[in-house]
Amino acid sequence: MFYWLLKYVFLGPPLKVLFRPDVRGLAHLPRSGPVILACNHLSFSDSIFTPLIVDRRVTFVAKAEYFTGKGIKGWLMRHFFSGTGTIPVDRSGGKAAQAALETLLRVLREGGIAGIYPEGTRSPDGRLYRGKTGVARLALESGAPVVPVALLNTDEIQPTGTLIPKVMRVRMRFGAPLDFSRYAHAKGDRFVERAVTDEIMYEIMALSGREYVDVYAASLKTSIEAPTQRSSRRDDVAPGGR
Template structure:
C-alpha cells in the first residue's frame, strides 16, 4: 500500500512535475507476467525514477546498509526502502546474496517485475562496468525475459554524495526484451552465466552510450581510494 501511495499520491506526481521524465521504449516492459528489469546504476535516484515511469510495481534489491542506518536519517531511509518493497542484500556475497536472489525469484514466479543492477553497485565515474552473474542465474531459474534499462543522466541530476538533485529532465531508455530460453537447463554453467551477463551488459552499453570497462565496479572504487 505504501508503494502505491508514494508513487501515485505523495511523491510520484511531484517528481513527474519537477523532473518531467523523458522515456523511450516503455512499451518493451511487458504489461503482464514476470520480467527482469536490468539497469545500469549511476545514482541513488535510479531506484526512484525508473519505477516511477513503469506502471507496474518493480521490486528491487538494495544494499543492506540502507536498512541498518542509525538515528532519524537511518530510520527514514529504512522506512522508505521497506515501504517501496526493496529487498536488502549483503554485497559481500555468500548465503545472504543468494537469499536476496531467491526472494526476487519468488517475485518473478508470482508474475511480477524484479529490478536489478547487474554491476552490483553504483558506477564510480559514469562508465558501465562488468556485470555480476546474478542476473543470469535469475533469468535461467525463472525463465523470465530481461528488459535492459539505461539511465541516461541521473549521475548529472544527483551525483554520488549529493543530497539535493539538480532540476533537470530525467532521461530513461528501455530496450527490447531479451530471451534466454536457448540456455534452458544450463543453470550453474559458469560460461553460460557469464555469456548471458555479458550479452545484457552489451545491450546496456548500446542503450546508454556509456563506455564499458571490463572490471567490477567495486574493484574500481577500491582502486580509486
C-alpha cells in the same frame, strides 16, 4: 497500500512534475508476468526513478542497514525504501549475493518485476562496467525475459556523495525483452552465464551510449581506494609522507 499512496499520491506526481521524465521504449515492458529489469547504475536516485516510471511494481533489494537507521533520517529512509518496494537483505556473512538472488527469484515466481544492477555497485566514473553473472542466473533459473534499461543522466542529477538532487529532466531508455530460454538446459554452466551476462551488458551499452569497461566496478573502486589508504598509513608513520 503505502506503496501505492507513496507512488501515485505523495511522491510520484511531484517528482514527475519536477523531473519531467523523458522515457523511450517503455512499451517493451510486458504488462503482466515475471520480468527482470537489468539497469546500469549511476546514482542513488536510480532506485527512485525506475519504480516511478514503471506502472507495475518493481522490486529491488538493498542492504538491511537502510532499514535500521535511527532518528528522523533513519525513519525517512526506512519508510521510503519500504514504500518503493525495496526488500532488505542481510549482507553479513558473505551470503549477500545468494540472499538477494533468492529474494528476487521469489518475486519472479509470483509474477512480479525484479530490478537488478548487473554491475553490482554504482559506476565510479559514469562508464559501464562488466556485469556480474547473478543476472544470468536469475534469468536462467526463472525463465523470465530480461528488459535492459539505461539511465542516461542520473549521475548528473545526483552525483555520488550528494544528498539533494539537481532538478533537471531525467532520461531513461528501455530495450526490447531478451529471451534466454534457449539456455534453459544450461543452468549452472558458468560459460553460458558469462555469455548471457555479456549479451545483457551489450544491450545496456547500446541504449546508454556509455563507454564499456571490461572490469568489475568494485575492483576499480578498490584499486582507487588502496593507494589512499597506503598513503594515510605512511602519513601516520612519517610526517610529510616520507
